[in-house]
Amino acid sequence: MSPYTLTILLSSLGLGTTLTFMTSHWLLAWMGLEINTLAILPLMAQHHHPRAVEATTKYFLAQAAAAATILFASTINAWTTGEWNILCLSNSVATTLITMALALKVGLAPLHFWMPPVMQGLDLTTGLIMATWQKLAPLALMIQIIPLTNPQLITTLALLSVIMGGWGGLNQTQLRKIMAYSSIAHLGWMIVIAQFKPQLTILVLSTYIVMTAATFLTFKLMYTTKINTLATTWSKMPIITTTAALTLLSLGGLPPLTGFMPKWLILQELTTQDLPLTATIMALSALLSLYFYLRLCYSMTLTISPNTNNSSAPWRLQNTQNTTLLALFTMSTLMLLPLTPLAQALTI
Numbered sequence: 001m002s003p004y005t006l007t008i009l010l011s012s013l014g015l016g017t018t019l020t021f022m023t024s025h026w027l028l029a030w031m032g033l034e035i036n037t038l039a040i041l042p043l044m045a046q047h048h049h050p051r052a053v054e055a056t057t058k059y060f061l062a063q064a065a066a067a068a069t070i071l072f073a074s075t076i077n078a079w080t081t082g083e084w085n086i087l088c089l090s091n092s093v094a095t096t097l098i099t100m101a102l103a104l105k106v107g108l109a110p111l112h113f114w115m116p117p118v119m120q121g122l123d124l125t126t127g128l129i130m131a132t133w134q135k136l137a138p139l140a141l142m143i144q145i146i147p148l149t150n151p152q153l154i155t156t157l158a159l160l161s162v163i164m165g166g167w168g169g170l171n172q173t174q175l176r177k178i179m180a181y182s183s184i185a186h187l188g189w190m191i192v193i194a195q196f197k198p199q200l201t202i203l204v205l206s207t208y209i210v211m212t213a214a215t216f217l218t219f220k221l222m223y224t225t226k227i228n229t230l231a232t233t234w235s236k237m238p239i240i241t242t243t244a245a246l247t248l249l250s251l252g253g254l255p256p257l258t259g260f261m262p263k264w265l266i267l268q269e270l271t272t273q274d275l276p277l278t279a280t281i282m283a284l285s286a287l288l289s290l291y292f293y294l295r296l297c298y299s300m301t302l303t304i305s306p307n308t309n310n311s312s313a314p315w316r317l318q319n320t321q322n323t324t325l326l327a328l329f330t331m332s333t334l335m336l337l338p339l340t341p342l343a344q345a346l347t348i
Contacts, residue, residue: 009039154196
């Protein structure tokens with residue numbers, strides 16, 4: 001892809017997200033979401049592989065359906081209230097429709113069906129954008145309208161996402177699909193707490209972006225997209241393999257790694273809000289996700305590939321990738337737990 005074209009597409013991604021962030025008008029918010037979607041489609045299909053084109057088509061259809069629903073629901077609300085302001089959602093039908101459309105946009109269960117196959121068709125760099133940047137604009141809208149939405153609906157979406165995100169990843173062998181289910185599970189944690197402490201949702205989103213970026217950049221450095229190729233990484237790059245295993249455990253939420261902080265604070269807040277059953281289901285569902293993270297760690301550190309891997313031998317080639325961002329994200333993923341008191345102070 002031409003550098004000029006890439007610059008235009010990435011600038012459009014930033015423009016779409018920024019437009020959605022800064023507006024309080026439903027039409028401008030919808031416009032920002034559309035710019036965002038149209039900018040990432042060429043990035044997804046740039047390799048002209050049938051799987052990439054299929055993933056792009058599925059993504060476009062899902063996002064177009066969600067955008068049409070948002071436009072339709074906001075028009076219903078404007079018709080009944082005379083207001084296009086995002087915070088003036090008083091029509092219950094419009095509120096429910098917009099909530100479900102935004103859930104489809106980000107990939108919350110039970111509207112998550114498009115995300116694993118789409119992630120599977122992308123390269124690791126575009127997959128990273130899909131798992132992080134593309135969540136920002138819909139989540140910003142969702143955080144704004146959650147106080148106006150039925151709490152039972154939000155809690156149901158969150159619990160289903162955590163359960164499906166853990167359950168769906170159990171039988172996967174493709175790393176990008178596993179990261180897609182990981183994203184679905186983390187979205188459930190973000191949404192369940194947004195109705196009580198939106199600041200905590202921002203904290204969870206920040207730590208999720210840091211941990212996911214570290215994971216994707218590590219897989220890109222290793223040239224690996226499947227579990228069976230992870231078994232050859234220890235002999236090639238033992239230090240990177242060690243930090244990758246710790247990064248995955250951080251995604252699973254094990255102390256003393258950074259990923260433990262958001263889960264701990266969310267469970268504490270849910271208990272404070274007198275929701276022990278919800279907190280228990282969330283904690284038990286996190287064990288499902290932890291299982292497949294442990295499975296990846298086992299493949300990386302405790303097994304040796306039994307046969308010759310029919311792929312290029314990257315350890316014989318000079319690696320030209322810049323590892324500055326990887327080092328920064330990995331250190332943040334592993335060592336931010338001591339900053340929990342500061343994070344609590346900022347979320348009060």
